Amino acid sequence: QTFAQSPARTMPPPGGVDAVIVGAGFAGMYMLHRLRGLGLSAVVFEQGTDVGGTWYWNRYPGARCDVESMQYSYSFSPELQQDWQWSERFSAQPEILRYAQHVADRLDLRRDIRFETRVTSARFDEAANRWTVTTDRGETVTARHCVMATGCLSSARLPDIAGLEGFQGATYHTGHWPHEGVDFAGKRVAVIGTGSSAIQAIPVIARQAAHLTVFQRTPNFSIPSRNAPMDAEYEGWWKSDYEAHRAKARMMRTGILYGLNEKSALEVTPAERQAEYEARWARGGTAFMASFADLITNRDANDTAADFVRDKIRGLVKDPAVAEILAPKGYPIGTKRICVDTDYFETFNRANVTLVDVRDAPIEAITARGVRTRHGEVEVDAIVFATGFDAMTGALTRIDIRGRGGLGLAEKWEDGPRTYLGLMTAGFPNLFMITGPGSPSVLSNMIVSIEQHVDWLADCFAHLRARGLETIEATREAEDQWVGHVNEVADRTLYPAANSWYMGANIPGKPRVFMPYIGGVGAYREKCAEIAAQGYPGFRLA
Numbered sequence: 001q002t003f004a005q006s007p008a009r010t011m012p013p014p015g016g017v018d019a020v021i022v023g024a025g026f027a028g029m030y031m032l033h034r035l036r037g038l039g040l041s042a043v044v045f046e047q048g049t050d051v052g053g054t055w056y057w058n059r060y061p062g063a064r065c066d067v068e069s070m071q072y073s074y075s076f077s078p079e080l081q082q083d084w085q086w087s088e089r090f091s092a093q094p095e096i097l098r099y100a101q102h103v104a105d106r107l108d109l110r111r112d113i114r115f116e117t118r119v120t121s122a123r124f125d126e127a128a129n130r131w132t133v134t135t136d137r138g139e140t141v142t143a144r145h146c147v148m149a150t151g152c153l154s155s156a157r158l159p160d161i162a163g164l165e166g167f168q169g170a171t172y173h174t175g176h177w178p179h180e181g182v183d184f185a186g187k188r189v190a191v192i193g194t195g196s197s198a199i200q201a202i203p204v205i206a207r208q209a210a211h212l213t214v215f216q217r218t219p220n221f222s223i224p225s226r227n228a229p230m231d232a233e234y235e236g237w238w239k240s241d242y243e244a245h246r247a248k249a250r251m252m253r254t255g256i257l258y259g260l261n262e263k264s265a266l267e268v269t270p271a272e273r274q275a276e277y278e279a280r281w282a283r284g285g286t287a288f289m290a291s292f293a294d295l296i297t298n299r300d301a302n303d304t305a306a307d308f309v310r311d312k313i314r315g316l317v318k319d320p321a322v323a324e325i326l327a328p329k330g331y332p333i334g335t336k337r338i339c340v341d342t343d344y345f346e347t348f349n350r351a352n353v354t355l356v357d358v359r360d361a362p363i364e365a366i367t368a369r370g371v372r373t374r375h376g377e378v379e380v381d382a383i384v385f386a387t388g389f390d391a392m393t394g395a396l397t398r399i400d401i402r403g404r405g406g407l408g409l410a411e412k413w414e415d416g417p418r419t420y421l422g423l424m425t426a427g428f429p430n431l432f433m434i435t436g437p438g439s440p441s442v443l444s445n446m447i448v449s450i451e452q453h454v455d456w457l458a459d460c461f462a463h464l465r466a467r468g469l470e471t472i473e474a475t476r477e478a479e480d481q482w483v484g485h486v487n488e489v490a491d492r493t494l495y496p497a498a499n500s501w502y503m504g505a506n507i508p509g510k511p512r513v514f515m516p517y518i519g520g521v522g523a524y525r526e527k528c529a530e531i532a533a534q535g536y537p538g539f540r541l542a
């Protein structure tokens, strides 16, 4: 795919298009580009005012990527990846948003995107083999294909804490940050939550605010990022043979090119183990979890890594009692999304920062003046909810999606999401998900996974068109087998041991199912390619 292959196209009439795409993050943007390349008409609906998805919404202080900049970008265009220059090892949100906007400009994507428009329902008409998609502006569009590029972490969630509406100060959610920014100078601020977003935001807010109180329910393992300005030599190494490096990354377990140690943590001496952890701690970033091959499958191996990080926390935090509250216990390292930080633990040494252990002092209510726990009221001027998302399924089930026989997707997924390959779900012909549950998705460099899904779909659309076929649909049998496989692979790991959003555990009442596929990005890519090459077994084409 090159830019020259995108033919100019004006906005298709709302009467009918080849495809509706919901969402204009990296997934929806690339899907639109590929559809244009096939000469298919498409319209994108996006509830925000511009492209970028995650990087449009999550403008909280400190928001940053933890996949290295040289890898967290599109690979489909040699010109684009050569031209674009990243300024830091790990890009901050404003730069990633500028990159998304640059791609939209360069590919002239916006003319097919309807912004500030939320899709509210999508219904399959069995007689016509068409989807009817309705928006909150009352528009209705019919389409042969409906591509849900709605994002895995786009459905922000506020906790059900009593009294929220009566709070007289300001409230924010990290996933819906005001575009104009927030000035916390002189303010007393509460941050609720200590996941990846909070761990990035807390050090920055602490430097601005008069006082910061952090409400922690579950402590998290976090690795220093060692972020730095982009090293010209390193950039040059990538750009000298970008294609080959990307090709390797696509076959890695996580879609990220970094050094995997194939050894078990238990087969080396304690000194060798310590040296490996120290080297990776010094280098920074999520590659820490690749220190040994069995960290995510063997509890004893995992304990060695978890102990190492707990010891680091005890070394970084001066007050031993605070360090103990911050040291994660009770779940294996990496089974809740590993965090990456800049000065997170050190922030708790500041005189203007207080940590509240919500396990010991549960939040009872938000009052007019602040947060009340069992131990009393903390008065604040602002509350930052860093409380996460209804991950993976939330953005999909918020839309009233109805397939054959009027079956609702939310209803079908009552006991957990069911898909074939994370791409389609039985009973919903021509409805596709990009990085859906049952695909590697959130366990990977997501741009790699997005490109793989979009390319697979583009090939599938070309296949259908070449044969004069109208529909593709996952069979129930293939879906059952895939769901069984996804669970079986997850059960061989330590992941189900944690109360994570991967398991739906952050949403009261959400079924406890490990949602992404942990079989590895490379193996999954091969499986998808093989299925396409064999004429799509497990799918019904008509």
Ligand code: FAD
Residues within 6 Å of the ligand: 022, 023, 024, 025, 026, 027, 028, 045, 046, 047, 048, 052, 053, 054, 055, 056, 058, 063, 064, 065, 066, 067, 072, 117, 118, 119, 120, 149, 150, 151, 152, 153, 154, 197, 395, 399, 434, 435, 444, 445, 446, 447, 450
């Ligand atoms: P999104 O970017 O979420 O875009 C989906 C879009 O769909 C949104 O703009 C949303 O408004 C729109 N939408 C949803 N529903 C509707 C509807 N009904 N109607 C209209 N529009 C709708 N991934 C990594 O690989 N590495 C990282 O370091 C990393 N860091 C992250 C940091 C943060 C703070 C967060 C929240 C996520 C991070 N992720 C990271 C995951 C990130 O979501 C993906 O990398 C990627 O940006 C997802 O792109 P997407 O297009 O699939 O979804």
Ligand code: N01
Residues within 6 Å of the ligand: 064, 065, 066, 067, 153, 159, 160, 161, 174, 192, 193, 194, 195, 196, 197, 198, 200, 215, 216, 217, 218, 337, 340, 358, 363, 386, 387, 388, 389, 442, 501, 506
């Ligand atoms: O959300 P989270 P996030 N009372 O769900 C707490 C990606 N991301 O926005 O763990 C008190 O992880 C909750 O506590 P607990 C990345 O994939 C990447 O931080 O449920 N606390 C938890 O501490 C990430 O995993 C980056 O006990 C409550 C926090 O809120 C994903 O996005 C940066 C509560 C929520 O953490 C989501 O991250 C940011 C309550 N009632 C995001 N309810 C990178 O660095 C919830 N919590 C790449």
